[in-house]
Amino acid sequence: MVKLLSPDYLANVTMRAPGIKATQRFYEANWGLVLAEETADSLYFRGTSAEPFIYGLREDSTFGLDAVTFHVADLARLEALHRQLSETGVRLQGPLLAQTTPGGGIGFSALDPDHRRLRFVTGVTPRPAAGDEVARPRKITHVVLNSARGDDFVAFYTSCLGFRISDYSAEQMVFLRCASDHHAIALNRSPYASVNHVAFEMPGIDSFMRGIGRMKTLGQAPAWGPGRHGPGNNPFAYFVSPSGFVIEFTTEVQQIDEAHHQPQVWPRDVPEKLDVWMTAGPPTPAMRAVMQGRPDPGFPEG
Numbered sequence: 001m002v003k004l005l006s007p008d009y010l011a012n013v014t015m016r017a018p019g020i021k022a023t024q025r026f027y028e029a030n031w032g033l034v035l036a037e038e039t040a041d042s043l044y045f046r047g048t049s050a051e052p053f054i055y056g057l058r059e060d061s062t063f064g065l066d067a068v069t070f071h072v073a074d075l076a077r078l079e080a081l082h083r084q085l086s087e088t089g090v091r092l093q094g095p096l097l098a099q100t101t102p103g104g105g106i107g108f109s110a111l112d113p114d115h116r117r118l119r120f121v122t123g124v125t126p127r128p129a130a131g132d133e134v135a136r137p138r139k140i141t142h143v144v145l146n147s148a149r150g151d152d153f154v155a156f157y158t159s160c161l162g163f164r165i166s167d168y169s170a171e172q173m174v175f176l177r178c179a180s181d182h183h184a185i186a187l188n189r190s191p192y193a194s195v196n197h198v199a200f201e202m203p204g205i206d207s208f209m210r211g212i213g214r215m216k217t218l219g220q221a222p223a224w225g226p227g228r229h230g231p232g233n234n235p236f237a238y239f240v241s242p243s244g245f246v247i248e249f250t251t252e253v254q255q256i257d258e259a260h261h262q263p264q265v266w267p268r269d270v271p272e273k274l275d276v277w278m279t280a281g282p283p284t285p286a287m288r289a290v291m292q293g294r295p296d297p298g299f300p301e302g
Helices: 020-030 075-087 150-160 205-217 285-292
Strands: 009-017 034-038 042-046 055-059 064-071 106-111 117-122 139-147 164-169 173-177 185-189 194-201 224-228 235-240 246-250
Touching (some): 020 034, 020 042, 064 139, 064 194, 075 106, 075 117, 150 164, 205 224, 205 246, 235 285
Parallel strands (some): 009 055, 139 185, 194 246
Antiparallel strands (some): 235 246
16 A cells, blocks of 8 residues: 655634734734734734744635645655645645745645635745743644535545644534644534634643733633543633634643554543643633634635
8 A cells, every 4th residue: 555645734823814914913912923924915923943934814805714834845746746636636825836935845736625725835035933931832743624524525535635633622622733733724523614713822831821921911801712632632711812712822732652552532521631730621612712713615626
């Protein structure tokens, strides 16, 4: 059996929404990001890593996902991944092209079963890393997507993109990895396609707590957390952005040993399996509604 190519890691996430320019101060002063580049319709923010940007916002009439971008090691692997997706019937949005987002590089886009846009890039010019500054996000560690097409979703990432299943949260969620982080993408079974949340990794537990403290000082307590998840073993604190997107501070995400890891099913009716610290409790009905998000139509084929 031929081993499928997979991307090397999750590089960045871009969202789309109306009125995004008005949210810039929140992401800088409250969330701890730094503006990397501004265009006529977009904002791109960097963290403390060498990634040119980790989070983007694009002006649009639709609330939803603009793109999830994965890094691929080199041009040969990128070309091979493009062929792999084409041969497995994935909807590609054209050939390899020069990228216009910060850092440049070359890449291509594809659509997942819910018509959400995935980008695969290589040759991106890094920026000087800032180092692990206290209470500032380092990177995007994962994005959780809501979908009514659960089986198609999991098959796409495992059978077309070479992702591996890390764990299950009962029959509700599936956690998928492409690198050592416990998950880069997770599926949450839902009545319709939308974004559940995007998680930003802090460099350590002290930065995680101090980030929460900064948010509280500026008038916004966590909508859920702090706590520590069972699947992934990562601390969590969820907030709601000015655009209504759920964003998470996290840290200490479980690193998977490929040689020995076996996925397990985590129950959802045992409180300490959902939150091993037992500090957060379950999300409120209002929080669950926000994490359900607005229906996201995705992008047309072609």
